[in-house]
Amino acid sequence: MPRPSEDQNPGVPARAAALRMLDAVLRRDETLDQAARHSTKGLSPSDAGLALAIAGEVLRRLPLLDLTIDRAMRLPLAEDAKARMVLRMALAQRIGLDTPPHAILATALPLVEGGPRRLVHGVLSNLFKRDLPQGAALPETVAKRWEDTWGGAEVKAAEKLLAHRPPLDLSFAGVVPDDFPGTSLLPGHRRLEDAGDVTALPGFAEGGWWVQDIAASLPARLVPSDAARVLDACAAPGGKTMQLAAAGHQVTALDRNRSRLGRLRDNLERTGLQAEVVEGMLEDHRAEPYDAVLIDAPCSSSGTYRRHPEVLYRARPRVIADMADVQARLLDAAVPLVRDGGSLVYATCSLEPEEGELQVRSFLKRHSEFMLRPVPTIGDFGPSGDGWWRILPTALKNVGGCDGFFACHLVKRG
């Protein structure tokens, strides 16, 4: 995409970067993080942060923004028109970031220089005089899928959570200091609203804690405390490896992705925790059977919609089906790596039954040597279905919610 003349207003480069990011996410299927890496090159950290925030606000509200735009147009605007994206960004800044109308206009119009400038100016001037819809909305296909699977209350809860940036959850390696800010919802956990710069929080340099959504902290809690050797089979960037190491297990952290393993090593170094780090595929991993294997499997990530709203556009049925195939292969590959009587913990940050309930039921049909051990109730999280944790959007809804998640504990008969 050509870069507009960005010297007109100091706020334009951040908006131009947001435009490039949205194009990369919605047309080239990139994640926001991937898109941010190449779209924000050369920007100051604060401009890069602003570009990311604008793109995120658009993705949280896209269906409502389009409805508002379509109602304000006399002639329909093409779905992929640049003017539509500029209008979406302008409305998202007004609604989600409270940017003043004059600042929005001054930075939006240069993006359509030599194009439909008058149209964009007219539509925005008109819309800024009206009440704009404040909420967020799931794409229609996702809302329908989740309503069919989980019911309308879960869709409503998801849309409510999506409208706000989520609180920050921290997991602690040891006892949480009494004077540490925030609210504790589980042992070893603190939740902070508007945490700001995490590196400025007490204990960052000492590595006593790391950022981890509370739902993502559940699977490692299923590994029995007496499991000596534990394989974290899809380990990077290491949230669960750190939990397991902090709980005293002897952990092998395996992952196929070298750069993500680099982040895992950095995390271990910062927290001073120990694990054997192995780069490789679970399918090729050969070792003495472990007391427990944790598979935090790659998935559609649809449960992370609050922090990564682009998953709502990327987690299409084809992607879900492909990831379910990968997960089945990983589960099968783990079977010989679990000792008799040992544990296999399976988890995904997905709200799709194909990556959770259905996956496990079909594994149990293929492997009669395994059985489900019901998960316990800890804090507000209790077992559902056949005895797993199915974490839905209504979970913790009065205290800021959490990621959608699935986790279960399988035991190999001894």
Ligand SMILES: C[S@@+](CC[C@H](N)C(=O)[O-])C[C@H]1O[C@@H](n2cnc3c(N)ncnc32)[C@H](O)[C@@H]1O
């Ligand atoms: C959901 S992420 C894991 C997150 C991690 N457990 C944590 O808590 O930070 C899934 C990981 O699986 C890894 N992965 C995917 N296929 C794999 C395979 N066949 N063998 C090993 N790792 C794999 C990916 O590289 C990715 O890092």
